[in-house]
Amino acid sequence: MTEPQPQCIRNVVVVMPAHNEERHIGKAIAALKTAADALxxxxxxxxxxxxxxxxxCTDRTADITSANMAGDPRFSAVSVKLHSTGASRDYGIRAAMDRLPPAGATSLWVATTDADSTVPEHWLVRQVELADAGADAILGSVEPDPDDVDPAILRRWLELHPFREDHPHIYGANLGIRASAYVAAGGFPRLRAHEDRLLVERVRRHGFVVTATDTTRVVTSGRMQARAPEGFAAYLRALGSELPAVAGG
Incomplete structure (x- = not known):
């Protein structure tokens, strides 16, 4: 049976979880404002x-968030105690969908990023273009901040993660999905790590169109103090452990 063509996007929601991100969240919000303005x-x-x-959050993340989004009605913040990146993403997405009629799920696009990341100006514009062309989910690329990571670790990371179209990588810091596909796949699982991978696996099993691209590249923190036991920072630290020269400068 021929699948119906996806509806054009009419609403875009960005969900960004944050746990003790006072160092980065101001910059992350500023980048999202720029992307929303461009859209x-x-x-x-x-x-x-x-x-x-x-x-x-137990640091100044909430205060910094409030100050940076003041006066912009496009922004909202909610405080939860879920202790889970996956659950936090899902909470924000479900809350957004609850404000729309059920029929709006096919024309609602959800983009996710992280509070230690900065999205490019065209981030949302490009996702809408790809969604209107037929994508149900978009896997963007990620680059560790060159100013925030050891050069040797960055070189090794770039060797393993070349920037190209149709790449095999999945990052919650740069992911977009049609709300109807999100619901059909069961949403983000309540996990502290790899919630993005499991969601995409389910989306693919349901036969939705998944597009991987480097045209929406996000810059993310190069820190190696992990917030999640198997998250991005832990991965960078593991790369560092493979490079003895890093420890010695």
Whole structure:
């Protein structure tokens, strides 16, 4: 049976979980504002909203978030105690979908990033282009911040993660999905790590169109103090452990 063509995107929601990100979140919010402004200029008929999910924060993350989004009605923040990146992402997405009629799920696009990451100006514009061309999920690329990671670790990371189209990588810091596909796949699982991989696996099993691209590349923190036991920072630390020269400078 021929699948119906996906509806054009009419609403975009960005969900960004944050746990004790006082060092990075101001810059992350500024980048999202720039991306939302670019989307509004390119597609004035598309509404965009950004939800910051503050999960169990004990530092100044909430205060910095409030100050940086003040006066911008596109932004909202919610505080939760889920202790899970996957659960935080899912909470924000479900809350956004609850504000729309059920029929709106096929024209709602959800983009996710992280509070230690900065998205490019065209981030949302490009995702909408790919979604309107038929993508149900978009896997963007990620680059560790060159100013925040040891050069030897960065070189090794780039060797293992070349920037190209149709790449095999999945990052919650740079992911987009049609809301109808998200619901069909069961959403993000309540995990502290790899929630993005499991969601994409389910999306693919359901036969949705998944597009991997380097055209929406996000810069993320190069820190190696892991917040999640098997997350991005832990991976960078593991790469560092393979390079004895790093420890000696």
């Amino acid at each position: 509004q200029r390119k597609h004035p008929d598309i509404t965009a909203s950004i939800c910051v999910v503050l999960d169990s």
